[in-house]
Structure formats: C-alpha cells, structure tokens
Amino acid sequence: MNDAFEKVNVFFDMFEEILQKQNLQVQEKISQEIRSIKESLPKEEEKILHKLEPILEEKIEKVKNEVGKLNNISTAIKREIRESQPEMIDALYPIIGKLVQKFIKTELEKLNENINKQIDNSFSWQAFRREFLSLFGIKQEEILLAQASQATIQEFFVIWQNSGILQAHYSQTDVVDDDMVAGMLTAIKSFVNDAFGNKADLEMLEYGNLKMFVYSAVRFYLVAVVSGVVDKSFEERLQSYMQLFYEKHLSQRSDEEIQQTDLNSLLKKHIEDFPHYNLIAQKINEYRKNVQQKSHFNWKFWRW
Amino acid sequence: MNTGKTYSKKVILIGNFGVGKTSLTKRFVYQKFSEEYLTTLGVKIDKKVVEIGEDIVNLMIWDIAGEVTQTRVNTSYYLGSNGILYVFDVTRPSTYEQMQADIEYVQKILPNVPILKIANKADLISPEQLKQLPVSYDFLCSAKTGENVENAFLALAEAMIGKKI
Numbered sequence: 001m002n003d004a005f006e007k008v009n010v011f012f013d014m015f016e017e018i019l020q021k022q023n024l025q026v027q028e029k030i031s032q033e034i035r036s037i038k039e040s041l042p043k044e045e046e047k048i049l050h051k052l053e054p055i056l057e058e059k060i061e062k063v064k065n066e067v068g069k070l071n072n073i074s075t076a077i078k079r080e081i082r083e084s085q086p087e088m089i090d091a092l093y094p095i096i097g098k099l100v101q102k103f104i105k106t107e108l109e110k111l112n113e114n115i116n117k118q119i120d121n122s123f124s125w126q127a128f129r130r131e132f133l134s135l136f137g138i139k140q141e142e143i144l145l146a147q148a149s150q151a152t153i154q155e156f157f158v159i160w161q162n163s164g165i166l167q168a169h170y171s172q173t174d175v176v177d178d179d180m181v182a183g184m185l186t187a188i189k190s191f192v193n194d195a196f197g198n199k200a201d202l203e204m205l206e207y208g209n210l211k212m213f214v215y216s217a218v219r220f221y222l223v224a225v226v227s228g229v230v231d232k233s234f235e236e237r238l239q240s241y242m243q244l245f246y247e248k249h250l251s252q253r254s255d256e257e258i259q260q261t262d263l264n265s266l267l268k269k270h271i272e273d274f275p276h277y278n279l280i281a282q283k284i285n286e287y288r289k290n291v292q293q294k295s296h297f298n299w300k301f302w303r304w
Numbered sequence: 305m306n307t308g309k310t311y312s313k314k315v316i317l318i319g320n321f322g323v324g325k326t327s328l329t330k331r332f333v334y335q336k337f338s339e340e341y342l343t344t345l346g347v348k349i350d351k352k353v354v355e356i357g358e359d360i361v362n363l364m365i366w367d368i369a370g371e372v373t374q375t376r377v378n379t380s381y382y383l384g385s386n387g388i389l390y391v392f393d394v395t396r397p398s399t400y401e402q403m404q405a406d407i408e409y410v411q412k413i414l415p416n417v418p419i420l421k422i423a424n425k426a427d428l429i430s431p432e433q434l435k436q437l438p439v440s441y442d443f444l445c446s447a448k449t450g451e452n453v454e455n456a457f458l459a460l461a462e463a464m465i466g467k468k469i
C-alpha cells in the first residue's frame with residue numbers, strides 16, 4: 001500500500017475512533033448531570049425529574065444520530081480515496097491534508113451547532129480536543145489545535161471609525177502589526193460602505209482559519225478575531241459582549257478622555273472574563289439598568 | 305528621558321494616477337524606488353514612526369489609487385484624515401490642471417486639515433523648465449532620487465501636531 005494513502009487512512013480511522021469516544025462522553029456527561037441533579041433535589045421534587053427523563057433520552061438519541069452522520073461522511077471519503085489510483089493519492093496528499101482539516105472544522109462547527117441546540121452547551125469540547133490531540137501527537141498538532149478547538153478570541157481591536165487609527169489592542173500572540181491591521185480593516189470597511197451604500201456594513205470577515213467579527217458604533221468600531229469552532233451561540237454572545245465593552249468603557253467618555261484612559265488594560269480584563277460571560281450576563285443587565293437610572297436621576301437633578 | 309507626546313495620525317496621498325504616490329510612500333517608508341509602474345487598486349496602507357522634536361508621531365499612510373479628478377475617489381477613504389499630500393507630476397500638465405478644483409473639493413470634505421502640494425518627478429526636468437511651471441507647490445520632490453521626500457512628510461507631520469508648517 002502507498003505510504004500517503006496509509007497516512008490518510010490512519011487519520012480517518014482515528015477520527016472515527018474519536019467520534020465514537022465522544023459519543024460515549026456525551027452520554028456519560030448527560031447521565032452525570034442527571035445524577036447530580038438528582039442528588040441535589042429535595043425528595044418531593046424527584047417526581048419532576050422522572051418526567052424529564054424521557055426527554056433527556058430523546059436528546060441523547062439525537063446527539064448519537066449527529067455523531068453517526070459524521071461517521072458516515074468520513075467512511076465515504078475513505079472509500080473514495082481507497083478506490084483512486086496510488087499515484088493520484090501521492091499527488092493529492094498535500095491537498096488532502098488541507099481538505100481534511102477544513103472538512104473536520106466545518107463538520108465540527110455543524111455538529112457543535114446541533115449539539116448545542118440539543119443539550120444547551122452542557123458539555124465542553126475540551127475533552128474532545130484533548131483526546132484528539134493526544135492521538136494525534138504528530139506534526140499537524142498545532143494546526144489542528146487551532147482548528148478543531150473551542151472558539152477563542154485571538155485579537156481584539158478598538159479602532160476609530162473614520163481614520164482607522166488604533167485606540168486599543170489585545171493580542172494573544174503579538175505577532176501582527178496592529179496599526180496596519182486596523183488600517184486595512186478600516187479600508188475594507190470603507191470599501192464595503194462605498195460600494196454598497198451606507199446601509200451595508202461589514203459584519204464578518206473570514207480569513208483562513210480566523211473569523212473577524214465587527215461591532216460598529218458611532219465613533220469606534222470593535223473587531224474580535226476568533227480562532228476555532230465558531231457557532232451561532234458563540235457569535236451572539238460575542239456580539240453582545242463587544243457591545244458591553246463599548247457601553248462600559250467608550251460610549252460615555254469624550255474623545256480626550258478615551259485617549260487618556262488605559263484602554264488596553266480594560267480590554268485585557270474584559271476579554272479574559274469572556275469565558276465566564278454566561279455567569280455574568282445577569283450582572284450586565286443590572287449594569288444597564290443602573291446606567292438608565294443614573295441618567296434618569298441626573299436629568300431630574302439638572303432640571304431642578 | 306522623553307517628555308514628548310505620542311500621536312497617531314492618518315495621512316492620505318491623493319492625485320492623478322501615475323504621478324508617483326506609491327513611489328513617494330515607498331521611498332519614505334522603505335528607502336526604495338522602482339521604475340516599474342503597478343497601479344494601485346483601492347488603497348494601500350503603510351506605517352512609519354517619526355520624531356518631531358520631543359514628540360513621536362505614528363503616521364498611518366493611506367496611498368489611494370489615483371483618479372483623473374478627486375470627485376471620483378471613494379470619499380470614505382478621506383474620512384478622519386489628519387493630513388493630505390496632493391501629488392502631481394511636473395512632466396504632465398493634465399496632472400496639475402485640475403489641482404485647484406480638486407483641493408477645494410477635498411477641503412470641503414476635510415475642513416481645517418493641512419494639505420501640501422507635492423511636485424514630483426523633479427529629476428525629469430531642468431531648472432529652466434521648472435521656472436515655466438504654471439502652478440505653485442510646497443515641495444519639489446523626486447521619489448527616484450529621494451530629494452525632499454522625507455522633508456515633505458516631516459513638514460506634514462509637524463503641521464498635523466500643530467507645529468509650524
């Protein structure tokens with residue numbers, strides 16, 4: 001058998017194996033949750049849980065189906081490859097590497113979206129990722145880590161809307177020339193505005209394995225560069241989280257105040273808190289209410 | 305110890321196509337020149353940090369694709385500019401005949417923004433020909449020899465941070 005073919009084959013075997021394991025993990029995770037709910041419930045409420053059980057069963061079934069589908073696709077690709085000529089495989093091998101990465105990423109995105117709908121984010125992809133990489137401790141590890149992983153904010157920019165001048169920047173790596181990126185993003189944004197009229201605004205850009213999400217306000221726009229698997233729920237959370245930064249740190253400050261504020265530190269803290277966003281969503285609502293009340297109060301005071 | 309301020313400023317280069325906007329930027333940022341003409345599509349952005357006395361100015365340079373008249377340029381590229389270099393080619397009258405109208409148009413969009421007129425390709429004409437030039441300019445430059453290129457950018461930087469022009 002051809003060497004390249006073997007590699008591709010091994011890749012898919014592993015992939016299938018991991019899917020199987022993941023499947024088990026999902027079930028385990030769910031039953032664990034049920035157990036812990038049971039333990040924490042007072043006696044009389046256990047009845048409610050009995051009613052819930054069939055619903056959970058159904059959810060588990062659905063998840064299994066999703067994973068099964070993914071398995072089928074993988075088998076089909078494997079068959080295709082097996083049936084093609086060895087010299088074809090040699091020629092294709094470098095391309096296949098890329099295709100496979102892209103394929104896994106898209107499939108994971110789809111799968112993640114579905115599963116999120118089913119079980120409301122109740123298990124994480126961390127375990128999956130760890131499994132995947134430990135099995136795959138070869139040269140593509142880093143690429144796969146970036147691609148098949150949970151969505152993470154790599155970079156975050158606060159940019160003046162018109163001039164494209166960078167006001168604040170957060171970066172995991174600090175390899176990009178942030179001023180230049182800010183300028184180019186602004187140029188692209190301007191181009192979109194000009195070409196499609198002011199009604200159209202740039203919301204998302206995809207570049208290789210990175211996705212850039214844009215939140216536009218009046219004086220500023222914010223850009224989050226995200227790697228990994230991005231699903232709808234992540235996107236929505238991110239959008240409102242970006243808006244939160246704007247409301248908290250930018251909207252109520254004048255241009256001069258902003259230039260004198262250490263926005264970089266505020267930004268860093270804000271982004272590091274992002275994983276706990278679900279937990280603090282409540283606080284945000286409180287904060288927004290507070291601000292409304294404050295301005296209401298100010299208004300009365302001022303009139304008086 | 306540096307007691308100055310740090311600024312970030314957006315500079316745009318505008319003017320007819322082929323006048324040397326890209327060449328001037330390349331000379332200023334990379335100290336390079338090429339005879340080859342690759343027309344700019346849309347806009348290209350470069351960056352250079354300069355020192356003006358104690359202050360540091362981070363220049364974000366927007367090299368915009370040339371058009372016969374500025375009214376044809378995507379105006380959102382202009383927005384938020386802090387300084388303008390209007391470039392023309394001393395060997396091609398068509399590149400400066402429109403200059404006055406162009407500058408008025410741009411000043412309407414960007415009031416109170418310093419603008420410098422750059423007469424480029426100085427290496428291609430003799431001093432006699434230069435005297436015949438029917439328009440005024442702030443700097444006579446050559447992207448090819450590098451003459452005055454840095455001076456022009458530095459003067460603009462000074463003007464942008466409110467120093468003498």
Ligand SMILES: Nc1nc2c(ncn2[C@@H]2O[C@H](COP(=O)(O)OP(=O)(O)OP(=O)(O)O)[C@@H](O)[C@H]2O)c(=O)[nH]1
Nearest residue numbers: 321322323324325326327339341344370425447448
């Ligand atoms: N001799 C001479 N040639 C120059 C000078 N500056 C630019 N050129 C040449 O003029 C041509 C056009 O220069 P560019 O810098 O691309 O012109 P541009 O204004 O950016 O043109 P567009 O991007 O199309 O708007 C190139 O062939 C350059 O080599 C100069 O100072 N002297």
Ligand SMILES: [Mg+2]
Nearest residue numbers: 325326343344
């Ligand atoms: Mg050009």
